[in-house]
Amino acid sequence: MELKTVELTKQYGKKKAVDCMNITLTEGIYGLLGANGAGKTTLMRLLCALQRPTGGRILLDGQGIGRLGEEYRDLLGYLPQGFGYYPDFRAIDFLLYIAALKGLEGKAAERKAWGLLEEVGLSREARHRIRTFSGGMKQRLGIAQAMLNDPRILILDEPTTGLDPKERVRFRNLISAFSKRRIVILSTHIVSDVESIAERILVMKSGRIVHCGRPGEITSEIRGQVWECAIPAEQADRYVAELNVSNLRNERDGRTVLRVIARDKPMPNAKLAEPNLEDLYLYYFREEDTGGGRRRGSGPLAAASGAAPGRRASRDNGAAAAEGLSGEASGCGRDGEWKGGDIR
Ligand SMILES: Nc1ncnc2c1ncn2[C@@H]1O[C@H](COP(=O)(O)OP(=O)(O)O)[C@@H](O)[C@H]1O
Numbered sequence: 001m002e003l004k005t006v007e008l009t010k011q012y013g014k015k016k017a018v019d020c021m022n023i024t025l026t027e028g029i030y031g032l033l034g035a036n037g038a039g040k041t042t043l044m045r046l047l048c049a050l051q052r053p054t055g056g057r058i059l060l061d062g063q064g065i066g067r068l069g070e071e072y073r074d075l076l077g078y079l080p081q082g083f084g085y086y087p088d089f090r091a092i093d094f095l096l097y098i099a100a101l102k103g104l105e106g107k108a109a110e111r112k113a114w115g116l117l118e119e120v121g122l123s124r125e126a127r128h129r130i131r132t133f134s135g136g137m138k139q140r141l142g143i144a145q146a147m148l149n150d151p152r153i154l155i156l157d158e159p160t161t162g163l164d165p166k167e168r169v170r171f172r173n174l175i176s177a178f179s180k181r182r183i184v185i186l187s188t189h190i191v192s193d194v195e196s197i198a199e200r201i202l203v204m205k206s207g208r209i210v211h212c213g214r215p216g217e218i219t220s221e222i223r224g225q226v227w228e229c230a231i232p233a234e235q236a237d238r239y240v241a242e243l244n245v246s247n248l249r250n251e252r253d254g255r256t257v258l259r260v261i262a263r264d265k266p267m268p269n270a271k272l273a274e275p276n277l278e279d280l281y282l283y284y285f286r287e288e289d290t291g292g293g294r295r296r297g298s299g300p301l302a303a304a305s306g307a308a309p310g311r312r313a314s315r316d317n318g319a320a321a322a323e324g325l326s327g328e329a330s331g332c333g334r335d336g337e338w339k340g341g342d343i344r
């Protein structure tokens with residue numbers, strides 16, 4: 001199965017929410033990572049055929065999705081951002097209702113609905129009204145409804161919003177088990193989510209994919225520049241103010257371990273560490289910061305990325321991340337457009 005966009009564009013007035021995008025997706029889990037306003041929701045709605053592009057095409061195995069019509073929709077599961085619920089419905093009735101809308105009825109629908117409630121950990125609350133659910137429970141129900149028709153293409157817009165750490169682990173396992181022979185695309189602005197779930201990460205900025213690759217590959221360019229250094233805890237503030245610190249961790253022995261992004265060894269006891277996506281963001285942010293006069297953003301990427309309170313990444317901006325991603329890195333052209341051929 002191959003889902004491909006060809007110069008896909010969606011313009012609102014002068015604003016290009018999706019800008020001439022060429023991507024090719026095959027079976028696997030894709031994490032679409034970007035700050036608010038990057039165009040993630042617009043791209044997902046286009047892929048779900050809920051919006052018509054102003055330019056370009058979307059092809060499934062070479063055929064235009066417009067022409068495939070119902071046949072294409074039958075393959076889709078979609079969790080919209082800020083999914084609207086029916087507060088007076090009970091969870092199981094809601095699923096059966098959506099199942100009926102998707103053409104699934106009778107015993108098969110019941111089996112599927114109960115099975116999914118079990119998988120998302122809601123079987124005990126199956127007969128509770130949705131209005132009594134927490135944010136995380138609603139989100140889990142939303143994930144279940146998207147999976148009712150066993151979709152070959154599953155599109156989840158910010159599926160981890162509102163999930164607590166335990167729910168995140170459950171979600172990750174669910175998606176991993178589900179993703180075989182399917183295309184799963186999930187958007188998020190939370191770095192750690194895509195890092196642990198997605199097999200491929202697409203970083204989106206201003207309607208374009210500016211960066212893509214497997215979690216390991218995408219961070220490889222800063223290998224050799226991420227350090228861990230232990231310091232006395234009471235000196236942490238001073239170091240955080242002076243160095244480019246992406247994280248800090250307090251040890252039981254009264255020391256603090258800093259994660260520092262630096263070209264050269266920042267202190268004698270520093271040890272090289274394996275870079276992660278957050279480090280990459282901070283790295284780009286720093287480049288941007290010292291690159292002279294370019295805008296310093298502030299946005300959800302930093303705030304939501306699991307930053308320790310008071311660490312520089314979150315206090316200063318952090319946003320950084322996707323905002324700061326330079327188009328020249330990793331096969332992208334100067335204009336931020338992906339130049340490395342199709343993204344697979
Ligand atoms: N219906 C709309 N009308 C006008 N502008 C829109 C509309 N939907 C989205 N946009 C704009 O398109 C850009 C991308 O939005 P969106 O796709 O929601 O991004 P994301 O999901 O990454 O936050 C934003 O600048 C947003 O304001």
Ligand SMILES: [Mg+2]
Pocket residue numbers: 040041042081157
């Ligand atoms: Mg969105």
